[in-house]
Amino acid sequence: MIKASIITIGDELLIGQTIDTNSAWIATELNKIGIRIHRRVAVGDVWEEIWDALNEESKNVNVIIITGGLGPTSDDITKPLLCKYFNGSLVIDPLALENVKHIFEKLLNRPMLERNLKQAEVPDTCKVIQNKRGTAPGMIFQKENVFFFSMPGVPHEMKGMMQDDVIPFLHQKFTLSPVLHRTLLTAGIGESYLAELLIDFERELPNSIKMAYLPSYGMVKVRLSSQGGEENVILVETQFKKLKTLVEAYLVTDEDKSIPEVISQLYWDRKQTLAVAESCTGGYISHLITMIPGSSSFFMGGVVSYANEMKMDALGVPAETIQSFGAVSLQTVEKMAEGVRNLANSDYGLATSGIMGPGGATDQKPVGYVCVAVSSTKGTFSKIFQFRFDRQRNIELSALNALEFLRKNMG
Amino acid sequence: MIKASIITIGDELLIGQTIDTNSAWIATELNKIGIRIHRRVAVGDVWEEIWDALNEESKNVNVIIITGGLGPTSDDITKPLLCKYFNGSLVIDPLALENVKHIFEKLLNRPMLERNLKQAEVPDTCKVIQNKRGTAPGMIFQKENVFFFSMPGVPHEMKGMMQDDVIPFLHQKFTLSPVLHRTLLTAGIGESYLAELLIDFERELPNSIKMAYLPSYGMVKVRLSSQGGEENVILVETQFKKLKTLVEAYLVTDEDKSIPEVISQLYWDRKQTLAVAESCTGGYISHLITMIPGSSSFFMGGVVSYANEMKMDALGVPAETIQSFGAVSLQTVEKMAEGVRNLANSDYGLATSGIMGPGGATDQKPVGYVCVAVSSTKGTFSKIFQFRFDRQRNIELSALNALEFLRKNMG
Numbered sequence: 001m002i003k004a005s006i007i008t009i010g011d012e013l014l015i016g017q018t019i020d021t022n023s024a025w026i027a028t029e030l031n032k033i034g035i036r037i038h039r040r041v042a043v044g045d046v047w048e049e050i051w052d053a054l055n056e057e058s059k060n061v062n063v064i065i066i067t068g069g070l071g072p073t074s075d076d077i078t079k080p081l082l083c084k085y086f087n088g089s090l091v092i093d094p095l096a097l098e099n100v101k102h103i104f105e106k107l108l109n110r111p112m113l114e115r116n117l118k119q120a121e122v123p124d125t126c127k128v129i130q131n132k133r134g135t136a137p138g139m140i141f142q143k144e145n146v147f148f149f150s151m152p153g154v155p156h157e158m159k160g161m162m163q164d165d166v167i168p169f170l171h172q173k174f175t176l177s178p179v180l181h182r183t184l185l186t187a188g189i190g191e192s193y194l195a196e197l198l199i200d201f202e203r204e205l206p207n208s209i210k211m212a213y214l215p216s217y218g219m220v221k222v223r224l225s226s227q228g229g230e231e232n233v234i235l236v237e238t239q240f241k242k243l244k245t246l247v248e249a250y251l252v253t254d255e256d257k258s259i260p261e262v263i264s265q266l267y268w269d270r271k272q273t274l275a276v277a278e279s280c281t282g283g284y285i286s287h288l289i290t291m292i293p294g295s296s297s298f299f300m301g302g303v304v305s306y307a308n309e310m311k312m313d314a315l316g317v318p319a320e321t322i323q324s325f326g327a328v329s330l331q332t333v334e335k336m337a338e339g340v341r342n343l344a345n346s347d348y349g350l351a352t353s354g355i356m357g358p359g360g361a362t363d364q365k366p367v368g369y370v371c372v373a374v375s376s377t378k379g380t381f382s383k384i385f386q387f388r389f390d391r392q393r394n395i396e397l398s399a400l401n402a403l404e405f406l407r408k409n410m411g
Numbered sequence: 412m413i414k415a416s417i418i419t420i421g422d423e424l425l426i427g428q429t430i431d432t433n434s435a436w437i438a439t440e441l442n443k444i445g446i447r448i449h450r451r452v453a454v455g456d457v458w459e460e461i462w463d464a465l466n467e468e469s470k471n472v473n474v475i476i477i478t479g480g481l482g483p484t485s486d487d488i489t490k491p492l493l494c495k496y497f498n499g500s501l502v503i504d505p506l507a508l509e510n511v512k513h514i515f516e517k518l519l520n521r522p523m524l525e526r527n528l529k530q531a532e533v534p535d536t537c538k539v540i541q542n543k544r545g546t547a548p549g550m551i552f553q554k555e556n557v558f559f560f561s562m563p564g565v566p567h568e569m570k571g572m573m574q575d576d577v578i579p580f581l582h583q584k585f586t587l588s589p590v591l592h593r594t595l596l597t598a599g600i601g602e603s604y605l606a607e608l609l610i611d612f613e614r615e616l617p618n619s620i621k622m623a624y625l626p627s628y629g630m631v632k633v634r635l636s637s638q639g640g641e642e643n644v645i646l647v648e649t650q651f652k653k654l655k656t657l658v659e660a661y662l663v664t665d666e667d668k669s670i671p672e673v674i675s676q677l678y679w680d681r682k683q684t685l686a687v688a689e690s691c692t693g694g695y696i697s698h699l700i701t702m703i704p705g706s707s708s709f710f711m712g713g714v715v716s717y718a719n720e721m722k723m724d725a726l727g728v729p730a731e732t733i734q735s736f737g738a739v740s741l742q743t744v745e746k747m748a749e750g751v752r753n754l755a756n757s758d759y760g761l762a763t764s765g766i767m768g769p770g771g772a773t774d775q776k777p778v779g780y781v782c783v784a785v786s787s788t789k790g791t792f793s794k795i796f797q798f799r800f801d802r803q804r805n806i807e808l809s810a811l812n813a814l815e816f817l818r819k820n821m822g
Contacts, residue, residue, distance in 0.1 A: 012625050014448035015592065016439030017634070017667075021430055023453070028427030037425035039460065040453035042434070045623070049450065056467070073606045074613065075623045113603050133800075154626070156800050181426065192524050195484045202485065212456070212486045214423050215565070223428070256428075276715070282701025283694030286715040290693025293769055293802055301717035303725065304687070304697040307755070310712040314725060314754055344721055358704055389544075389567050391704055 001227070002174050004030055004063035006040045007053050009078055010153060013042040013068075022067050022155055029162055034176040035063060045075050054085060058146045063170065068153030070136040072115045079121070079139075082150055086141045088123030095130055096120040096137040103135055126150075129165045133157045140169065147173065180233055182240040183214075183223040183256035186247050187404050191220050194247070198222070201239075201246055208232050209239055217400040218387075219252065219259075252404065259403045260288040266410055267298035274406075275344030276302035277315055277336040279327065280354035280370060284399045300344035305336060315339030328353045330371050330382045337375035337382075349375040350406045354385075356394045368394050372402045374409040381409050412638070413585050415441055415474035417451045418464050420489055421564060424453045424479075433478050433566055440573055444581065445589040446474060456486050465496060469557045474581065479564030481547040483526045490532070490550075493561055497552045499534030506541055507531040507548040514546055537561075540576045544568045551580065558584065591644055593651040594625075594634040594667035597658050598815050602631050605658070609633070612650075612657055619643050620650055628811040629798075630663065630670075663815065670814045671699040677821055678709035685817075686755030687713035688726055688747040690738065691765035691781060695810045711755035716747060726750030739764045741782050741793045748786035748793075760786040761817045765796075767805045779805050783813045785820040792820050 006026055012018040023040045030037060038061050043049040050069075057064050069078030083090055097120035104112040119135045122128050129138030129149075134157040141148040149166050151158045170176070186194060191213050195202075202211055205224075209232070214221040224240055226232035244254050253262045267274060276285050276299075283304045289295050303314045308327055311317040317335040325331040333353045341349030354370030361367045368387035373380055383405055387397045417437055423429040434451045441448060449472050454460040461480075468475050480489030494501055508531035515523040530546045533539050540549030540560075545568040552559040560577050562569045581587070597605060602624050606613075613622055616635075620643070625632040635651055637643035655665055664673045678685060687696050687710075694715045700706050714725045719738055722728040728746040736742040744764045752760030765781030772778045779798035784791060794816055798808045 011621075011623055011636075013435070014438055014451065015442045015636075016435040016437070017594075017625060017632075019430065019432055019435045020451075024424070024427040024430045026427070027425055031426045037455075039464070040425065040431075040451075042451035044448075053450070071624065071626075072603045073624045075621070110601075110604075113607055115606060116603050156804055159801075183428075190521075192483045192527050193521075195526060196524055210422075210486070212422055213482065213484045214428060215482075221428075225422075225426075275721075278694070278697075279712075282706075282710075283689070283697025283713075283715065284701075286689075286694025286717075287698045287806075290695075290715075290717065291803060291806065295693075296717055296771075299717050301690075301715040301721040301725075302694075303714055304694065304701075304712040306697075306701065306707055306710050306712035310686075310755055314712075314714065343725055344718070360707075390570075392702060393567055395698075395702065 002035045002063065002176060003038045003061040004035050004065060005038050005057035005061045007057060007064060007066045008040070008042045008153070009045065009050055009066065009068035011044045011075070014044045022153065022158055025155070025159065026065055026162065029167065031179055031181070033167060033170065034178040035170065036179065045069055045077055047077060047081060050078065050081055051085065054148070058143065062146060062174070064146060064148045065166070066148065066150040067158055070150065070152045072119055072135070078150060079123070082126070082139060082141065083123035086123060086125045086143065088125035090121040091124045092120050093122045093128050093137060096122065096128060099130060100135045129161050131157055131161065132164070133160045138165070177229060180226045180236045181223055181256065182236055183221050184244060184247065184254045185216070185219060185221050185252040185257070186250040187219045187252050189220065189250045191215055194220050194222065194250070198243070198246060201243060205239060206235055209236055217397055219400070219404070222247070252407070259400050259407065260292055263403055263407055264289065264292050264295055264298070266407065268294070272347040273298050273300050273344070274348045274350065275300040275340045275346040277340035277349065277351040278302065278304050279306060279311070279336070279352055280356050281352045281395055281399045281402065282306060284395055285350065285352065285402060288399060288403070300346045302340050302344065311336060315343065326365070328355060328365055328369065328371055330373070330384065333371040333373040334375070334380045334382050337373035338380055341375045347376060348406065348410070350402060352398055352402050354398055356398070357391045370398045372405050374406050376409070378409075378411070413446045413474065413587060414449045414472040415446050415476060416449050416468035416472045418468060418475060418477045419451070419453045419564070420456065420461055420477065420479035422455045422486070425455045433564065433569055436566070436570065437476055437573065440578065442590055442592070444578060445587040446581065447590065456480055456488055458488060458492060461489065461492055462496065465559070469554065473557060473585070475557060475559045476577070477559065477561040478569055481561065481563045483530055483546070489561060490534070493537070493550060493552065494534035497534060497536045497554065499536030501532040502535045503531050504533045504539050504548060507533065507539060510541060511546045540572050542568055542572065543575070544571045549576070588640060591637045591647045592634055592667065593647055594632050595655060595658065595665045596627070596630060596632050596663040596668070597661035598630045598663050600631065600661045602626055605631055605633070605661070609654070609657060612654060616650060617646055620647055628808055630811070630815070633658070663818070670811050670818065671703055674814055674818055675700065675703050675706055675709070677818065679705070683758035684709050684711050684755070685759045685761065686711045686751045686757040688751035688760065688762040689713065689715050690717060690722070690747070690763055691767050692763045692806055692810045692813065693717060695806055696761065696763065696813060699810060699814070711757045713751050713755065722747060726754065737776070739766060739776055739780065739782055741784070741795065744782040744784040745786070745791045745793050748784035749791055752786045758787060759817065759821070761813060763809055763813050765809055767809070768802045781809045783816050785817050787820070789820075789822070
C-alpha cells in the first residue's frame with residue numbers, strides 16, 4: 001500500500017499560535033484515493049530540523065507532502081532548503097513570474113516588489129505546480145522512488161494545488177485502490193456501553209476490517225475500515241449493515257455526516273423551514289447551519305437574545321416568565337422557541353438558554369446547565385442538559401445537543 | 412534549553428476525521444514556561460509506529476508529551492504499549508479506581524462495566540496523574556533523563572492534567588527561563604509591504620531575537636521572540652517599542668490578542684454596548700464575541716437575518732430598500748445596522764450582508780462580495796469588501812474584517 005507522510009513547517013505551529021487544519025484536510029484527501037498516512041510531523045523554521053524530517057520520513061514512505069515556509073519573508077526557508085536538498089539552483093519560472101505579475105497588476109493593483117519577483121524562483125530540479133490562488137508556486141521533486149510535494153501553508157492555496165495537480169499526479173504515478181471507510185453516528189449512549197453492546201460483533205469481525213470509536217461532542221461515531229481491495233468492499237458493506245442493526249436504537253446517521261448536515265438534509269427533503277433563538281449558544285448554532293452551502297433555502301435566521309431585553313423585545317418572551325422562572329428555565333426557553341418561530345414564520349423554532357461559565361452559576365443552576373426547546377405544529381418540547389466543562393466546550397456541546405434534540409423532535 | 416516533542420496518537424488524526432487542537436494548546440503552555448517544542452508528531456493506533464516515535468523523539472528532547480489512545484475500547488493501545496516500553500506490569504491504582512467508581516456511581520448514575528474498571532489499571536513503573544475530569548488516568552515515566560507524560564486525547568481532560576500536574580512537575584524537575592514573545596497585529600497592509608517597511612529593522616535586529624510574520628485573516632501579525640535569558644527580556648522590549656513605532660499606521664493591537672478580544676476590551680473600558688445584524692456571516696460574529704467570558708456585559712445579542720423576511724420583520728429594513736438595491740447592498744446593510752441598534756437599544760450596531768458562495772453570485776456581485784455597516788450616535792458608515800475564497804474562508808474573513816471595521820469606527 002502506498003504510504004505518505006505530511007510535514008508541516010512553521011514556528012507558529014510549534015508555539016501554538018496556529019492550529020494545523022491543513023494536515024487533517026490533506027489526510028482526508030489522500031485517504032480517499034487509497035494512500036495511507038504514516039505520520040504527520042510539524043517542525044519549526046529551522047534548517048536542520050526540516051532537513052532531518054525529510055531524511056527520516058523518506059525512509060518509510062513513498063509520498064511526502066510538505067506545507068509552509070514558502071512566503072516572501074526571510075523566516076521562510078523551505079525553498080532554499082529544498083533547492084539544496086535536491087541539488088538544484090534557483091531559476092525564474094516564466095509561468096510563475098507571469099502569475100505573480102498578474103496578481104499584483106490586475107488583482108491587487110499595487111506595484112510589485114523585488115521580494116515578490118523572487119517568489120517566481122524555483123529550483124531547476126523540480127516540476128513546478130502553478131499557484132492559481134496566490135503568488136508562491138508549489139514544487140514536485142523525486143529522489144529514489146519517493147515523491148516530494150511542497151506547497152504553501154495558506155489553506156486555500158494548498159487546497160487548490162492538491163485538487164488540480166497533486167492528486168492527479170499521484171493517480172498517474174501509482175496504481176491506487178481506495179480505502180473504504182464506513183462511519184455511523186450514535187447519540188444517547190456512552191463509548192463504554194456502545195463497546196459492550198458491540199463486543200461480540202467486534203470479536204467476530206474479519207481481520208481485514210478495523211473498527212474504531214470516535215467520541216464527538218457527547219456522541220460517538222463508530223467507523224469500519226478495510227485495508228483496500230475489491231473483496232473487502234463487499235465485506236465492509238455486509239459488516240456495516242450488521243453494525244447498523246445492532247446500534248439502531250441510538251443511530252443518528254449511517255453516513256459520515258455532522259449533525260448540522262443531517263438536519264440540513266432533513267429540511268431539504270421535507271421542504272420545511274427553521275429559525276433559531278440562541279441565548280447561551282450565542283450564534284454558534286446559526287453559524288454551524290450557515291456554514292453549509294445551500295442552507296439559505298431552509299434557514300430563515302434567528303435571534304441571538306443574549307440580553308433579557310432581546311428575549312422580550314425581539315422574541316416576545318413575557319417579562320413575568322423571566323421574572324418568575326429566570327432567563328435560564330424551561331419556561332423561558334419554550335417562549336423563545338415559540339417567539340422565534342412566530343417572528344420568522346418558520347415551521348420549526350429551536351431555542352437555547354444556559355450557563356456557559358466561568359461566571360453566572362447559582363446553586364440550582366451550575367455551569368453547564370442548559371435548557372433547550374423545540375416548537376412546531378406538533379407543540380413545544382423542552383429538555384434540560386447538564387454539561388460540566390469549560391466555556392468553549394459547553395457552547396459546542398449545547399449547540400450540537402440542541403440540534404440533536406431538534407432532530408429527534410422532527411419525528 | 413529544555414526541548415519537548417508532542418506525540419499525538421490516533422487513527423482519526425491520520426485519516427483527517429479529527430483536527431488536532433491539543434498540540435497547539437500544549438505548545439502554547441510549554442512555550443509559556445520556556446520549553447521549546449522540537450517537533451509534533453501524529454501517529455496511528457499502530458504498535459510499531461508508536462514505538463518508533465517514542466524511540467526517535469527521545470533522542471532529541473528532554474520531555475515527551477503523549478496524548479490519545481487511553482480510552483476503554485480495544486483500538487486504544489497506548490497503555491499496554493507504554494507498560495511494555497517501560498518494562499512494567501499493569502496494576503490497579505486505588506485512587507484511579509475510586510475516581511472511576513465515583514464518576515459512574517455519583518455523576519453518571521450508571522452501573523460500572525468491567526472495561527471501565529480496567530481504566531484504573533496503570534503500569535507499576537509510572538507515577539500516576541489522577542484524572543479529575545474523566546476516567547482514564549495519566550502517567551509519567553522516566554528513561555535516561557527523558558520524562559514521558561501520557562494523557563487522554565479528550566481536550567478538557569488533557570488540559571486539566573497539564574495545568575494541575577504536568578506543568579508543576581516540569582517546574583520542579585527543570586530550571587526554566589520563559590521564552591519571551593511579543594506579538595502585534597496589523598491591518599490594511601499585506602505581508603510583502605510590511606516586510607519592505609521593516610527591512611532595515613529586521614536587518615539590524617540582534618541575533619538573539621527572531622522575527623516572524625503570521626498572516627491571519629487578511630491581517631498580519633508580527634512576532635519577536637527571544638531565546639530566553641534575563642538580558643534578552645529588555646532587548647526584546649526595546650526592539651518591540653521600535654517595531655510599534657514603525658507600523659503605527661497599521662497597528663490594531665500590541666498584544667497577542669484576537670480582534671474579538673480587542674473589541675471586548677474597548678467595550679468594557681467604555682461601558683458601551685453592541686448589537687449585531689448578520690446576514691452572510693450567519694451568526695459567526697456573535698459566536699466570536701460570545702466565546703469571550705464576560706461578553707454578556709456589553710453584547711446585547713442580535714439578529715441573524717438570513718432570510719429577507721427577517722431583515723424586514725425583525726430589523727425594520729424597508730421592503731423598497733431591498734427591492735431597489737438588493738439584499739446585498741450598502742443601503743440594506745446600513746438599514747440593518749440601524750435596525751439592530753434600535754431593536755437592542757445599544758450604543759453600536761454592526762451589520763453584514765454578502766455572497767459567501769458557492770451559489771448566489773451575479774456579475775456585479777461575485778462570490779466574496781460583502782457589505783458591512785456600523786451605526787452609532789456618530790452616524791452610519793459602510794464599506795464594501797471583496798474576498799475571493801471558498802465559503803468557510805469568506806465567512807471567517809467577513810466576520811473578522813467587519814469587526815476591524817467596527818473597531819476603526821469606534822474612533
